[in-house]
Amino acid sequence: MFRGVATFNLDAKGRMAIPAKFRKHLDVCCEGRLVVTIDHSDHCLQLYPMPEWEQVEQKLIALPSLNPQVRRLKRMLLGNATECEMDGNGRILLPAKLREFAGLDKSMVMSGQGNKFELWNEQTWNEHMDEYLEEKFDENLTAELESLSI
Numbered sequence: 001m002f003r004g005v006a007t008f009n010l011d012a013k014g015r016m017a018i019p020a021k022f023r024k025h026l027d028v029c030c031e032g033r034l035v036v037t038i039d040h041s042d043h044c045l046q047l048y049p050m051p052e053w054e055q056v057e058q059k060l061i062a063l064p065s066l067n068p069q070v071r072r073l074k075r076m077l078l079g080n081a082t083e084c085e086m087d088g089n090g091r092i093l094l095p096a097k098l099r100e101f102a103g104l105d106k107s108m109v110m111s112g113q114g115n116k117f118e119l120w121n122e123q124t125w126n127e128h129m130d131e132y133l134e135e136k137f138d139e140n141l142t143a144e145l146e147s148l149s150i
Contacts, residue, residue: 002112007122009106014099015091016119019110023090032086036094036119037077038101042128045094045102045119052115053081094119 006019018026026032030049039046048056060078063070080101084092094104103121111118111125120128 001114002117003114004112006110008108008110010094010099010104010108011091013093014096015093016108016110018086018090018092020090022110022112022117023086026086032090034084034086034092035081036084036092036098037081038098039118040073040076042118043102043121043124045098045104047084047110047117047119048115050083057081 002022002025004021006021008017008019010016026034026049030051033050035048035050035053037046037048057078060074063074065071065074080098082095082098084094086092099105102119103124104119105121107122109118109120109122109125111120
């Protein structure tokens, strides 16, 4: 289970060092094998341990390709999916095209999302967090959110 936020810098080659608090778990759950792809609704990246990605991939493949929205989603997520493997120093290389999509140039944020991570440009992340904190979250909750007891 991945939770919490870590802030760090990309190196000059576009590599990110997986924070130590996540590294051990990734070694165990996927032997450091990961998949990175774009997010379909925000300018950030999604980073999955390989077993989690394989589940997502199978669900996407099973969707009917005659639906234009499904084709678009497959092109975005599957078409941009890139396998990455942690090196001996716990780093992965993020492809230039994906870094460009998410605006990752130096300072970035890695946010645990349970079964995956989101990778954000730090400034964009902070702007989104400020917006979220200003919104009245309790208004117009969906049934799924209303059922949560936190």
